[in-house]
Amino acid sequence: MKDDNLAIVPADKGRCVVVLNKSDYDEKCKELLTDNSTYKRVGQNPTSGYRKKVVNLIKNLFENNIINVMLKRKLDPPSEPTIPAFYGLPKIHKPKPIPLRPIVSCIGSITYNLAKFVAGILRPLVGQLPHYLRNTMEFVDKIKNIRQFDS
Secondary structure (H helix, E strand, O other): OOOOOEEEEEOOOOOOEEEEEHHHHHHHHHHHHOOOOOOOOOOOOOHHHHHHHHHHHHHHHHHOOOOOHHHHHHHOOOOOOOOOEEEEEEOOOOOOOOOEEEEEEOOOOOOHHHHHHHHHHHHHHOOOOOOOOOOHHHHHHHHOOOOOOOO
16 A cells, blocks of 8 residues: 555445556546547636526525525535546456546545435336436436425
8 A cells, every 4th residue: 555556446336346557547547538428628617607506506496495594504505616536447347458447536626515406316217217218318218297395
């Protein structure tokens, strides 16, 4: 663990720990992030713009009596949000060279409280939805009758 040339990360599946050469791990992460069909480079930090949008959405829900003051406080973004963090988990169940599963951790970010609330609403549907959905419109169709703003 004291060797800065090693990356020690959990495996994608199987409760294993994987020890990789740090430069190889960094190169695999860089390869994922430079895929222009998946990720887009932004010129500046968009956090303040997203914060305004989330705050306005929650304010609008509150002013229209869709949510109460307690839920508003629960959904409000953190006063000092963190920037989402990217990392990769090695897919050791795949043939070599071992690819990484990209993960973006949004814990403490602008949308974290809102996402956590929405996940709680959707959790009961897990057994009712198919394991995959074709597109966003199919997802919208499956959830369009959900009405829950209590918490």
